Amino acid sequence: MTRPAAAILLTGNELLRGVISDANGAHLAASLEAHGFSVQRTLVVGDGLPEIERALRELVGEADLVVSSGGLGPTHDDRTVEALANVAGVALVLDEAVLARIDRWTDQVAVRYGLDRSGFDAGNRKQAHVPVGATVLGMAGTAPGLVMPVDGSVVVVLPGVPSELRRLWADAPGHAALVEMFARATPRARWLMRTYGIGESHVADIHRSAGGDPPGVETSICARSFEIEIDIRADPGYDEAAEALAAEMRGRLGDHVFATDERPLAAIVLDLLRERGWTGATAESCTGGMVAAALTDIAGSSDAFAGGVVAYSNRLKHDLLDVPEELLERHGAVSSEAAEAMAAGARARLGADAAVAVTGIAGPGGGTEEKPVGLVYLHVSSPAGDDVRRMDIPGSREAVRGRSATAALQLLRAHLVTHS
Amino acid sequence: MTRPAAAILLTGNELLRGVISDANGAHLAASLEAHGFSVQRTLVVGDGLPEIERALRELVGEADLVVSSGGLGPTHDDRTVEALANVAGVALVLDEAVLARIDRWTDQVAVRYGLDRSGFDAGNRKQAHVPVGATVLGMAGTAPGLVMPVDGSVVVVLPGVPSELRRLWADAPGHAALVEMFARATPRARWLMRTYGIGESHVADIHRSAGGDPPGVETSICARSFEIEIDIRADPGYDEAAEALAAEMRGRLGDHVFATDERPLAAIVLDLLRERGWTGATAESCTGGMVAAALTDIAGSSDAFAGGVVAYSNRLKHDLLDVPEELLERHGAVSSEAAEAMAAGARARLGADAAVAVTGIAGPGGGTEEKPVGLVYLHVSSPAGDDVRRMDIPGSREAVRGRSATAALQLLRAHLVTHS
Known part of the structure; x- marks a missing residue:
């Protein structure tokens, strides 16, 4: 047909x-x-x-x-x-x-x-x-x-x-x-897998290793919003073959698959917070409000998102998030220590259960040999513990900010899934 | 040619x-x-x-x-x-x-x-x-x-x-x-006028009243990012006619023209802050960090942008921005009084010269007969005084948030231009 x-x-x-x-x-x-x-x-x-x-x-x-x-x-x-x-x-x-x-x-x-x-x-x-x-x-x-x-x-x-x-x-x-x-018009059946933390060519390898597309099945692999999306579609009558391919790829992709539906990442994070009855908060430096903006873009976010602080300067990191001045002097504002203190400060000051902090150098200026443009520290803190990530992101200011904001939401998501 | x-x-x-x-x-x-x-x-x-x-x-x-x-x-x-x-x-x-x-x-x-x-x-x-x-x-x-x-x-x-x-x-x-x-290839000469606060059909009327496009001249009028952009291009040899059309339209458009170059609106605001040696700050409710994210999207923003607070809940409006609880009880979080107090609080708490506050109902839920979805209050405060705006924005959550964020930057821009 x-x-x-x-x-x-x-x-x-x-x-x-x-x-x-x-x-x-x-x-x-x-x-x-x-x-x-x-x-x-x-x-x-x-x-x-x-x-x-x-x-x-x-x-x-x-x-x-x-x-x-x-x-x-x-x-x-x-x-x-x-x-x-x-x-x-x-x-x-x-x-x-x-x-x-x-x-x-x-x-x-x-x-x-x-x-x-x-x-x-x-x-x-x-x-x-x-x-x-x-x-x-x-x-x-x-x-x-x-x-x-x-x-x-x-x-x-x-x-x-x-x-x-x-x-x-x-x-x-x-x-x-x-x-x-x-x-x-007959809609094709569709299997969607959204992955994070794995490259497009690696996903293509996995698709090849799984035998590639059988007749009547069409797989698209594409990068968007810093995730790799795998979209398998079957013509009518070819559902079984597509299902088998999807299951095989799913097995090989493991924990890289974070979603099989089209909810925005921020909506997934908010739903995970709601499941725990928690509220979230953000403390942002280089992303300058992007993480908060993504969360509040979702209708009904106010029940699971308390609020956020955009603290560019050291003074505001201290005044609004209680990051000790001594810590900033010793380790600098772009450091794992500062990220940890920002997350803790956001939890305390915003009265939230879980907070994610982002501090980094978005560029194009401001980099040094020791701390180059693209260096970003992420920190998630909640009653369940802490998760951290250090990134070295190549590319433009836009790329550094975009990838950092996505990585912050992904770190919070993984934290909420792991410590459930 | x-x-x-x-x-x-x-x-x-x-x-x-x-x-x-x-x-x-x-x-x-x-x-x-x-x-x-x-x-x-x-x-x-x-x-x-x-x-x-x-x-x-x-x-x-x-x-x-x-x-x-x-x-x-x-x-x-x-x-x-x-x-x-x-x-x-x-x-x-x-x-x-x-x-x-x-x-x-x-x-x-x-x-x-x-x-x-x-x-x-x-x-x-x-x-x-x-x-x-x-x-x-x-x-x-x-x-x-x-x-x-x-x-x-x-x-x-x-x-x-x-x-x-x-x-x-x-x-x-x-x-x-x-x-x-x-x-x-010969680039066409180009006259750009970016307007705010005037509709596309009104701009089209002004173009018609100015005589429309003479031979060799082509005008595009288009809406993007909640502004109307007028782009006049002249084939080689037709610069004078295009120049005359641009001047005529410019006169009729008056203060609606806020830029004749392609700098992002946030960059224009940051440049105006720098001219005064001021720093800016944001206090956001319904826009949830979008205004701060737009400002920090510009490289070098840290010298003119102090930071921002995303305060969704009443408690955070009080704790982080010193909005009196009594004011919130009497007037509600979506009110001109709350916007004013948020802007004042942001200036004080973030140590900034000029602050812009946004509070509104983005929807789709949360509206009442008295305060429907789309009602937004904006407030700019600086040593030069205060400017306010009340908006009733039709459409989706995305439209309300996007228009509010742009309107906040426009109000701050107009404030900086007027009180110079």
Whole structure:
């Protein structure tokens, strides 16, 4: 059974020129894959009408479903709907129902900001023009998302603003013109293993030693957020072979596997704290708040995360975390002793059960021969004991900070798992 | 004078399926644009040999320069070099010099990690095979980046790891096969205006009122990081018209324009603090360390940023920031009074001149009718006085936190500019 083919079109000069990074492609691709589509390609083109028309023609010829993002706004640069009509060879007609919905929206905006309503008229009429044969998927402010069959394929036209794209796309599987195609799409079974502390090439070796991919099974090994993710997918009917490969790799990877679901690392740490009825705290120097920011990014974190201190200077390490001045003088702020004292101070001052401390030299300045850029000390302290780690991280300030922040959460996670 | 055309190819199943977000496309596009190339399109395809070959053929037919990322590793999934040879119709031959460089690298790795050197042999020989006619741009670990003329265009093959791609790409303009093309590329003059506190459609109105784009001038208006960026570019010979448009828009935008360069907002704030010889501090509740993390992301921030406190609970707002318990009981932790006391407490406790405090309800839980999700209070305090802001932010937890963190830095920036 073949999966229906999908293609993604991202439009916008600002994307094409790298002024902004794309935020929609990965979301659409992951969603299409999860629904059981086979994504063929993603294409990025500029705002020009001929460019968009050509891209739509190519992709319609290639895939059962084409999803586009961008170019639905009220300005002259927004040409996707016009391009769609031209490719389908149909006229753009004013849809009175759509116009009424857009007018309601802009009336509210006009009232809220005290603007003249008539200023919106031209833009509203432009956005209410819809190709003959297209149906409305939903409204993103003044922009209608559209669904339209073209030459045996279906094109879904979405706005470029990521939050609006996500909202409208969520309704696509239920749309009358798409229900049948989504029903045909069969999601592949998936085995996910997330590892930490092992390199990508070592994981690739383990995959090879386990016999590699049997027919109908596809393994992706990729590094992201300083972990290596192993993603095994099976075509319908090949689950057993994939299951066997996953079990074999799992055995060889051992404790390097820290998760088999997609929860963010910070959410895993918070759940482990909750299991113990503990609260956590952070004491950060070189990561400057990144560990706390990751933990508080998770909704509901306040029940398991007390708070944190960002103490860059020696004075603040002393004043806010009770790190003894004498210790800082003797060992320096970047030392295992300072990390230990910071963790202890955070537990005491923030009234937390478990604390993780990070101190290091993020660079590019500040390194010495004895303590080079990239030297980082981590310390976790809790009623169950202490765990420590020393790292020498190569690369940029961004790399040192990013890896340190992840390593701090991983050390806390391992501590909570080990001392359970 | 036409600019040389460029196209970008990103390969990898993990990209195509949205397992990871692309980190290379925007970097390459921005760099090509800055060098004076006209980027035609970016294409994302999977790891399969036929897919990569077809994509290379299409793009070689389209652009003077094709830059690809990914598929250079030692495993069977890494097929870009093979595809390049097939598209050019040439053989892959073992390059002894490249093999020697790869062997030196893996010997070091083997010594460092105590591995068997022979385990690398097969991978090394694979990666040392280079198409006839290709030259080496540089090495990324065991992967050679290549430059190769194909059918009147030049293909540059780069690794997918972002740091390695950046390092190798930086050498491309000086490579013998590319010097002439880079010399022909003429960067467009560019006027950048970054605005805050004004909507995208309002900026588009101002652009229209200013007459829109004259011939040879291209304006992009786009939202990123909660600011609206206006980017005006002029083809050679059209600088005066672009300059006039920029000046006209600048006049109408007034104080909404906060920067005309690309420094991160946090770097602008740190520079303003330095100009006064001040240090800054943060007191964060709902943003949970994001403001501190943004400031410490900037190299050298330690001279102008003292530190920060992440105080989620009322107890910590009292213990670490001296917010009176009575105030919290009477007004609540999300109140202008609490924000004011947090800022004052941060100045005193962290010994900083200027402090910014953020308290709000990030959601999705925790809102009430009186204090709904999205309600945020900001307070800046310094020897020059106080500035405050109350926000009602619609949307997700991520949106509330992101907008609040940016608004906190903007309020501090405006404070430092106004009271100078």
